Amino acid sequence: MTSRIARGLCIAALSLTATGAAVAQESTNRVAANTDWSVFVEGDPQECWSVSKPKQTVNTKDGRSVAVRRGDILLFVSYRSGNGTGEVSFTGGYPFADGSTVTLSIGETEFQLFTDGEWAWSASPEDDTKIVNAMKGGANAVLVGNSSRGTRTEDTFSLMGFTAAVEDAGKRCE
Template structure:
């Protein structure tokens, strides 16, 4: 079992979120991301400072942030797993995130970053109590598929005490990440309030 709770440091998570943010947006293709990244560097330092995440607070095991994306305020919350199995596998950053974009057609999005590429065309199970949610995957990110309901998953997260995420890496390794949902509701209310 790998313990992650002690690594829940704001500076580390801000950098992690900033570096990997584009990969969590399910509707952007890799090409669009590279174009946006190029544009980001062309615009310059002033725009880069505008895009830096701003902490909204810590809520037990969840952190909440906001930032500007194309002139629109975006809020998100994230948490790292309390435990992750198996031990000894090579993984990068692991976290679950809820993004709130009030001006977007899909205002709320839940995503899980596994720290490794998922097996091609595989799905991920998110288990909360007796509820099972099947997530789509692309590279190292899992999310509620088109036609699914982020609202239902968020509702279960608000009502639950823990969430278990099971996925399979491109090498065939089954991983299990266990998240605490303590503080989820308070963090969720904060991102809704801050981005309304």
């Protein structure tokens, strides 16, 4: 992921989570909201993304629920101007365990995302396309990861508004 997109994603994360919905509504690069998903546009060359926060988060260690401090937890599909393939990414709000993967489940379909620091991505543009198509047909996406401290996290994202948001983001960066 380029530093420009990473910066843009961080701006979106801060806009969505700094002090709640009021900040997200005032963000200068938020261009649309579709139920549980928002669309952001930034830069030259233009970058566009759809993003959502989880509806439910469960943190466990050794099979027991635990309270943990996490940063921004966000699921993205990002586009660059001239590249029609959306890139799926996830930030769990903590450093993932070295060499671990994040499991992304949509209904009965599972995908593996590779991790680097606090971020996870699919392995290829072909996988991105499969994930986006599954998300368009799903009700929610569940992401399960493991932190470098041994905490298992399970984050559930609503997919209400996903199709409208991802198609909007894609069109804005054609």
